[in-house]
Amino acid sequence: MDDTIAVALRVNGRTFQGRCEPRTHLADFLRHELGLTGTHVGCEHGVCGACTVLVDGRAVRGCLMLAAQADGAEVRTVEGLAAADGTLHPLQAAFVEAHALQCGFCTPGILMTLVEVLNDTPDADEAEMREALSGNLCRCTGYQNIVKAALTAAKAVSGVRGA
Amino acid sequence: MPDAKPEAMIGRSVRRLEDPALIRGQGRFLDDLSLPGQTHAAFLRSPVAHGRIRRIDTETARTLPGVRAVLTLADLRPVLTADRLPLQFRSATLPTGITPFVLNEGEVVYVGETIALVVADSRAIAEDAAALIDLDIEELDPVADCRDALDEAGPRVYAGRADNVFSRFRQAYGDADAGFAAAAHRLSLSLKQHRGGAHPIEGRGVVASFDRFADQLTVWSSTQLAHEARGFLVELLGRDENGVRVVTPDVGGGFGAKYLFYPEEIAVAAASLLTGLPIKWVEDRREHFLAAIQERDQYWDFEAAVDADGRLLAVRGRMVSDAGAYVPQGINLAYNASTAFPGPYVLPAYDLDVFVTATNKVPTIPVRGAGYPEGTFAMERLLDAIARELGLDRAEVRRRNLVPGEAMPYRTPMASRSGSAILYDSGDFPAIFAQALERIDYAGFEARRAAAAEEGRTLGIGIACGIKGTGRGPYESGLVRIGKSGRVSVYTGAMPMGQGLKTALAQITADQLGVAPDQITVICGDTGTIPLGLGGFASRQTVTAGSSVHQAAAVVRRKVLTVASELLEAPEGDLELVNGEVRVKGTDRAITLKAVAEVVSGVPGYALPKGAEPGLEGQDPFLPTGLTYGMAAHAVEAEVDTGTGNVKLLRYVVVNDCGRAINPMLVEGQIVGGVVHGIGNALFEWMGYDDRAQPITTTLAEYLLPTCTEIPPIEVHLVEYPSPLNPLGVKGVGEAGTVPAAAAIISAVEDALREPGIRLGEVPLSPHRLYQIMRDCGRSA
Amino acid sequence: MKPAPFRYHAPRSVADAVGLLAERPGARLLSGGQSLMPMLNLRYVMPDDVIDLNRIDTLAGIAEEGGRVRIGGMTRQRDLERSPVVARHLPVMREALRWVGHIQTRNRGTIGGSLCHLDPAAELPAIAMLYDAEVSAISVRGERSIAMAEFPAFYMTPALEPDEALTAVTFTPWTGRTAFGFVEFSRRHGDFAVVSAACLLGYGPDGRIDRAALVLGGVGAAPLRLPDAEARLTGSRGTSEDFTEAAAFAERIEAMDDAHAGADYRRHLARVLTGRALAQAVARPAA
Incomplete structure (x- = not known):
């Protein structure tokens, strides 16, 4: 019953193989098997959003998916957000500029949620952006600067696309 | 004060030093730590609020593969000096036997209390084993509500106690009876404020590792009090300071929940000492609901005497404060609440009878606000009631009662816990209040209300003021050093948990030493780097650590100047520190700080330059003489959906005196975050218990933290009345935003309803409750 | 909290899935996982076997068939939200989906999972009830369809036999x-x-x-x-x-x-x- 299973997946463009118990959720697997501790765990019941990562391009709660289910998947985490030369992703840059993080614990999950939002609806207005962010809890910032940063980054991203 | 040079770092919204790592996912939080051979802990916790343990059978649990140890108090006792934690704030007035056990083997007194500790190869296995421990408990009647606790015929929180009162005190001054005798109006209020949790997104956590070779116990803890944690470990494990080091990694928020040394921390440390294993325990969210401290259950019943013009004459009454099952820290919550009640207003006479009662619930200690929100809520509800009773405008009632600007500094008749007088050190309360009214266009609100009413919408405006005593002493440590590498380092016992403290301390140091903030390393909460410290609480760190670091940096600056003057052969007065160099003003003659540091690190056999001491290091702890008070005025517009009882906040304005702002961006961030915590307290955060004191909201789906969609635009306007009580002129802001928020919001809801019969006196105010209130007076749509 | 241990099965076909379900009483079917995973993590449920439906491609999809819209049980809520078929024929479902959880949960959550979890306050069961949808279920014993009105058996319990799995939900859009x-x-x-x-x-x-x-x-x-x-x-x-x-x-x-x-x-x-x-x-x- 405690047999481990093999999981092979790509994370941030790199191939990883690991073993885990069937009950291991994806966030724990990324953190403790692969050492990618940028993804955080805040509630393990799918409310806080701190563990949000992209699986095959979609933002999901890392605690609500078994690692086994990510076998063969393409996963993206906060560690894969900045460019290889270290240049910050427009979201990261906007977060720093707008003081959109305080303790920084919820931040990776918020960034990964917003990657999908910027991809799908870079023209989101403030209300839509707030709705898109409603699945991520932050206890420090009061959200205001997060919304501001998200809108700034969205503008930057759509500006680049439009050019 | 340092020169206000245009290049000064203090006062600038410098981008944070913390961010480059955090934004890339390279923060180092407690659970990111992984030691070789690390094992994992889980706790068996009490399933009942009150019971007597008959038997703890760990046999089956021990045999589960992957389990390393299953430990009860009896197992840990050989390495412990006591079964119970010592009281954090030593106090002579409290009874003994009221602090938590390391692990409980007898009478459990709240759901979630620690009973046994499992150490296993994984957290999952540890939890499997904890579930296999056979626990036989005789359930006893609990006390589920702090008012019921006063019922002499009711159950006792601990068997054998004469009553359920931990402490009773009077907060009293002036002649209340005379005030009532002279009163033109009398009002009475009855208020309920409910408990909630801190809920940092990162829970608590601890890793303990005992190195037998070095005879060193290292404990990493996600805490707000590294040095005090070491103190507890030293005391409870009977070791000295050389054998215990506490290190604090990045802390993912605290809000009070981590300003306590907990049973889990000592239990894990003792288990590591006993087994020799590195052990990690990370609090999960359910544990945070069950076992991390909470705050705010208070019931205020009081009457007020008011003159014909609506000025306060006297207040007298009773406040019952729920301490929970233990008193791990002190009675500071109830005390703070009682002294916060007068707030920025003149209250000539006051007599509050305060009961700090026990219940079979998790203990309460300060959560962001620390009693001030409760006291403020009571006063602000009173002022609204006076306005109604006398037919006055709510703003006018406040103007008539605020401490006038010319009365500052204002000495209240009350004393702080340390015994010193509570003195409001600077600020102009009426001016701050007036600005808030202006910013929200209070005068124009009736037109907005009428316009909304045309569309069938129900709007209200709320106002509230609060003050927060900040910068609690007696000190915070600060040491500044320039090493041989030329790197400027700052060490402190202060504990960042999201505020941007490292950035602020770097800015303060930068102005003394002429280096850019990002060239400064700030190390906090590591007992291996600085011997003393108190940690993060009471909005204190910029005041206390900031001032100590400022003074320490000034010491280093003087040392640098002494040496550089010798080396550059120029008088100190001609020297300036810029860009990491000491320069002779107006020349290109300069020496780097690195070179100065190298020189004073010494060369064997050669003398140091004249007047120089070894090394470039300074300490000059700042000792505050009292708390510094910043006043905040909040104004909020709310829309009430009379159909559903929902309250939507439309706009929120804060005017906050922060003293001198070291980094306005950070100050604003603290205030906005604080306001949102207050919004949670006002409308969302309800920690439910049933009548057996069993918690019924133990997930974040049941206990509602505000999310992005519930928050209105929040405008923060900083005003700076420098504090005369510290060299930087700063005031704390970590809790300021929370203090008047619930009061302002409830004021807005009450105003929206404009129903003479409706007096809102409870938080959180749920839509269900508001519906009932509206229905009872025929207002529900 | 971490789940209690379980065996994990990832069948590739519906037949394999229902075969496993028949063999292993008490097994839980894992669809989007947005309700089951929290319950596992919190140890509210502790099954010996978890049968993951996510590797069965045929269970997802939205198809128009003879004036009806057939939605595979494993169709994600987010795909429904973006589906032009849903927008055209079932606009009220599209409206309701805005209220279902958050982006992250809709990206995983499925219509079949939502119907089988049957939270009384969930949006998709309400929409299925509004349209008198038809639920298709399968077991080793065969297939059958259940009218939505008959689908809820008790509180949070669908009228499925222990060996049955939901395969699709079929809606009849209103015309005119x-x-x-x-x-x-x-x-x-x-x-x-x-x-x-x-x-x-x-x-x-x-x-x-x-x-x-x-x-x-x-x-x-x-x-x-x-x-x-x-x-x-x-x-x-x-x-x-x-x-x-x-x-x-x-x-x-x-x-x-x-x-x-x-x-x-x-x-x-x-x-x-x-x-x-x-x-x-x-x-x-x-x-």
């Missing part, structure tokens, strides 16, 4: 001039509804309502249709008086009572929200 409304009152955006109300109104050539469906979520053990209110509206012109009277039926229901909302409050909300859903329907240009 149809108006719809969906309103929900939840404490925070994305929370389960305290109460939700949805309506479909079909108009005849004479401008009168010739067909009406009204459903409430969050009030009873399962989504609740309001036949009396529907009857009151049918044949009416849909004036505000008609709506007020129809909404009044919503207050005469039995409602749940719990720590978060009392039965009286839920009944009250049922009336208010029914009225609002109807008002929303007529305020929007009918298709």
